Amino acid sequence: xxxxxxxxxxxxxxxxxxxxxxxxxxxxxxxxxWLTKFVFYFALSAMLFRFAAGLDLRQLFDxxxxxxxxxxxTALWLIAITVAGxxxxxxxxAAMEAHCAITGNTGFLGVPMxxxxxxxxxxxxxxxxxxxxxxxxxxxxxxxxxxxxxxRGALAAIGPLVRGVAANPMIVSMLAGxxxxxxxxxxxxxxxxxxxxxxxxxxxxxxxxxGASLAGRRADRPGPALWISAAKLVLHPLAVGIAAFGIFRxxxxxxxxxxxxxxxxxxxxxxxxxxxxxxxxxRVSTAILISTALSILTxxxxxxxxxx
Numbered sequence: 001x002x003x004x005x006x007x008x009x010x011x012x013x014x015x016x017x018x019x020x021x022x023x024x025x026x027x028x029x030x031x032x033x034w035l036t037k038f039v040f041y042f043a044l045s046a047m048l049f050r051f052a053a054g055l056d057l058r059q060l061f062d063x064x065x066x067x068x069x070x071x072x073x074t075a076l077w078l079i080a081i082t083v084a085g086x087x088x089x090x091x092x093x094a095a096m097e098a099h100c101a102i103t104g105n106t107g108f109l110g111v112p113m114x115x116x117x118x119x120x121x122x123x124x125x126x127x128x129x130x131x132x133x134x135x136x137x138x139x140x141x142x143x144x145x146x147x148x149x150x151x152r153g154a155l156a157a158i159g160p161l162v163r164g165v166a167a168n169p170m171i172v173s174m175l176a177g178x179x180x181x182x183x184x185x186x187x188x189x190x191x192x193x194x195x196x197x198x199x200x201x202x203x204x205x206x207x208x209x210x211g212a213s214l215a216g217r218r219a220d221r222p223g224p225a226l227w228i229s230a231a232k233l234v235l236h237p238l239a240v241g242i243a244a245f246g247i248f249r250x251x252x253x254x255x256x257x258x259x260x261x262x263x264x265x266x267x268x269x270x271x272x273x274x275x276x277x278x279x280x281x282x283r284v285s286t287a288i289l290i291s292t293a294l295s296i297l298t299x300x301x302x303x304x305x306x307x308x
Contacts, residue, residue, distance in 0.1 A: 001176045001300070001301070001304045004064060004117075004300045004303050004307065005163065005259070005300040006122065007306075008113070008117065008296075008299055008300045008303065011109070011112075011113050011153070011203075011207055012165070012295075012296045013179070014204055014207035014208055014211065015208070015211035015292070017208060017211060017225055018032075018207065018208035018209060018210060018211025018212040018213075018214075018215075018217050019211035019212065019214050020211075020215075021208075021211075021212055021215075022094035022211065022212035022214070022215025022216065023215045024112050025214050027215075029216060031212070031299070032033060032209060032212040032213050033182070033265065035205060035208065035209045035211070035212070036209045038201075038205065039108070039155075039167050039201070039202055039205040039206045039209055040169060040229075042198060042201075043198055043200075043201040043205050043206070044107060044108070044111070044169075044170065044173075044182075044199075044202040044206060045169045045170065045172070045173035046110070046173070046195045046198035046199040046202070047111065047195075047198075047199030047202040048111070048127070048173040048174050048177060049166055049169060049174070049176055049177040049178065049180075049195060050176025050187075050192070050195040050196065050199055051111075051115075051123045051127065051177065052127065052173070052174050052175075052176075052178045052180070052181060053177040053178075053180040053181050053185075053187060054123075054181065055123065055124055055127075055177075055178070055181050056181075057178065057181055057182055060124045060128070060178075061128075061256065062128075062250070062251075064248040064249065064250050064277050065125065065128060065244070065248075065250050065254050065258065066132070067127060067248055068133065068240060068243040068244040068248040068250050068255070068258065069128070069132060069240055069243070069258055069262075070136075071243045071248075072236075072239035072240035072241070072243035072244070072262075072275075073102045073132075073137070073236065073239065073240060073248070073262070074141065074233060075239050075243075076101060076102055076235055076239045077098045077101070077137070077140075077229070077234050078098075079104050079235070080094075080097055080098035080100075080101040080102070080228070080231055081095060081097070081098035083097075084097040085229070087224070090148065091144065091148040091231075092144065092145045092148040092277065092279045093279055093280045095140075095141055095144040095145055095252045095279075096141065096145065096270075096273070096277070096279045096280040096283075096284065097224070097228055097280060097283065099137060099138075099140075099141045099270060099273070100228050100237075100266055100270050100280075100284050100287050101228050101266075102133075102137060102232070102236055102272075103138075103232075103266065103267045103269075103270050104232065104262060104263070104264030104265065104266070104267055105175065105210070105259060105264050105265055105266065105268060105288070105292075106126060106129055106133060106261055106264060106267065107130060107134075107170050107186055107267070107269070108132045108206035108207070108209070108210055108267075109127055109176070109207065109210065109264055109265070109266065110129075110261050110264050110302070111126055111127075111130070111202075111258075112166065112202060112203035112206065113203075114126050114257065114260055114261065116203075117249070117260075117287055117303060118256070118260065118303070118306075118307075120256055121253065121288070122257045122260075124139035124254075125257035125258055125261070126257060126261055127174060127253040128252070129257075129258060129261040129262075130170070130174070130211075131171070131174065131234065133267075134170060134171055135171065138273070141273065143278045144159065146241050154167040169223055170201065184188075195239075210268060210292065213268060213303075214288070214289055214292060217285045217286065217288065217289040218285075218289075221282065221283075221286070222286055222290065224283050224287075224288075225233050225283050225286035225287040225290050226282070226289040226290060228266070228291070229265075229266070229287050229290040229291035229294060232264075232265065232266050232291050233263060233265065233291055233294055233295060233298045234298070236262040236263070237259045237260075237262040237263040239262075240258055240259055240262045241255070241258075241259045241262075244258055244259065256306035256307070257306075259302060259305075259306055260299075260302055260303055263295075263298060263299055263302035263303075264295065264299065265288070265291035265292040265295040265299075266284070266287050266288045266291045266292070268288060269289075270284055270288070271284050271288060273287055304308040
């Protein structure tokens with residue numbers, strides 16, 4: 001356990017460095033915004049394209065893996081939206097809380113950290129989790145919130161949903177890389193070196209940006225956020241673990257990667273969605289802060305269980 005904790009510690013130390021820089025105003029919010037854009041549109045996109053272009057597509061898609069992650073995550077989504085409804089939350093707020101409870105920071109934290117900790121073979125499963133989160137569950141949230149908050153039907157959400165998917169550089173870069181792999185095109189040496197250099201900035205840049213963005217958050221009214229954080233850090237990996245190991249019998253390694261990805265803290269892009277829709281922004285912000293702080297202990301525990 002100590003060995004795993006020491007391996008994950010450098011990643012969280014970079015997050016802590018970003019937090020300290022943000023708290024000291026040495027790294028103001030404007031700088032955090034521009035760093036996040038650089039990572040999002042350039043560094044992380046280069047990393048994802050390079051990873052996807054090197055995949056063997058015949059071994060990438062595993063129906064049992066997809067069904068296990070979908071069923072476990074959907075089960076927790078239903079629990080979270082029910083709990084929010086029992087607390088008297090409107091449908092849009094309840095859907096946002098449920099989305100918060102199932103969406104981990106796979107892009108900025110999971111891709112760089114899990115590949116280092118669990119090996120290059122983790123790339124395919126991690127990207128599969130990222131794709132399901134970004135496309136399917138984000139689409140579900142958009143449809144529900146649009147219908148509930150704006151008084152329009154689900155069809156009205158299709159246009160913004162398609163535009164959102166097309167404008168997301170993580171999705172675009174992954175699809176472009178997968179197309180490159182499907183065509184079996186070689187990566188020219190200059191292009192490969194460019195992608196490697198640009199992608200190398202993704203890990204420290206993303207982690208530092210996570211920490212700097214947390215510096216401006218406050219844990220106001222933490223009750224609901226504590227429940228969301230517990231659901232994300234404990235119930236989500238438990239649910240997908242039961243589905244992967246106990247129901248669908250996914251192979252141990254990809255099942256372990258799936259559980260590790262599910263153990264990640266709440267993703268920062270959930271706050272962007274909350275701001276966009278004007279729904280539960282304070283709860284989402286506090287859940288990101290609390291879950292990221294607690295994940296310093298919970299993520300090593302999850303990885304220790306998986307590797308053990």
